[in-house]
Amino acid sequence: MQIPPKENNDCLVKDILMRNFKEIFEVEKKMHELESNLNDEKSLMSYGKLEEQYEKMGGYKVDEKISKVCHGFKIYDMLDRNYNTLSGGEKTIVNLASLMILNPDILLLDEPTNHLDIDTLEWFENFLRNYKGTILISSHDRYFLDKVATKVVLIAHGKEDIYCGNYTYYLKESERRDLAEFEQYKNQQKQIEAMKETIKKLREWGSRGDNPRFFKRAHCIERRLEKMEVLEKPEKKKNLPLDFVIDERSGKDVLTVEDLSISFGSRELLSHINFHLQYGEKVCLMGKNGTGKSTLLKAILNSEYKENIILGSHAMIGYIPQEIHFENEKETILEVARHSFSGTETQLRASLAKFFFYGENVKKRVESLSGGEKVRLKLFELIQKKANILILDEPTNHIDIDTKEMLEEALKEYQGTLFFVSHDRYFINALAERVLNIEDKSIVSYLGNYDFYKEHRKE
Ligand SMILES: Nc1ncnc2c1ncn2[C@@H]1O[C@H](COP(=O)(O)OP(=O)(O)O)[C@@H](O)[C@H]1O
Ligand SMILES: [Mg+2]
Structure with missing residues (x-):
């Protein structure tokens, strides 16, 4: 997002919003200067002209425009804060508000939903759906794209592919196109084989019977073959071998949390919570930032709260934390992977290659990996572990759409x-059979996925 531009942002939020009306305010300033001595014909005339210009520029609508976006984006109480002191999410909201004030014909939005909380997101989705102008968005938020996009342009191998629908439509349609393309390729290959076979036979017959007509026909087909536009073999999408098998299942009661309270100092995060997970359930833990989701997952993993957190028999946990660290950050990918892998070096390298860690890359130290690479390496470890409970803290944060x-x-x-903990609404919808939402230090259970939660939560 380009706004606010590279200007000095050491100013109040309201100044950022006002910047959009710089020209109008200049006219207004001139009007104020003239106001004090409107005593001759000439100054009255100039004032009239300025006033006309002011109206044309929408000067009388400035307050209304500002108040509309402040209301929508709920930023009234931020107006007098310094922009630089805002959190990432708050900055995003102010930037969006500032952009929307001008109501431009074309909006270019680069990852606009990062850092927005769910309530603001939903308001924003509605706003964009009703937007009169054209919007070009780049986003990894599939739920958002489903709500807002009416056309998808996929850019791959330097070419564009156009899909007239939202994200889910694109997904189905691209699969259909891939299949069709592969069919076409296969049919053409068959045809080519058949033609080559015919040429061979005609030649054989021609030389056996010494008949030039056979050679002529063979030549004809050869010419046709040469002129043919041969289709390239469509590349198959490379899939991560994410096959989460389990070694041995656990008992039916996997996790029982009873009367658990967690505080840091005098601050209580969770107060007397209770919940239960059964074997095979897929449950999403939701809650606003800072409500204690990661803290709860960590509590399940360490034995500090033994009295209140009871794991079932044969429970074997595989865990990916929100912030990924490796025990020894100086180790290389190969060394880290070695700890969890039981095969030979060659097998290990082959397995890593399937996780897109190729050749010399496996000698990279894990501390230097990107967020996405760290998740991939953790997934590699997780696969080897064959755990029967997976506890994943915001696993989709750093990974691209394909990996998701x-x-x-x-x-x-x-x-x-x-x-699992997630804010990714598409991911939650696809997986969760139940949502546990942290509300006022308690856990509220919703017996469905994200859309179910959205429909049934109390406002
Ligand atoms: N070890 C700790 N000591 C003190 N405060 C903590 C500690 N760990 C987390 N917190 C605080 O507890 C709150 C909940 O954190 P966390 O569980 O990470 O939230 P989230 O729901 O976003 O995952 C935050 O305000 C965080 O700053
Ligand atoms: Mg967290």
């Missing part, structure tokens, strides 16, 4: 118990 789709598919197939 693969992870989603793999987790759908997973037979064990899945307990």
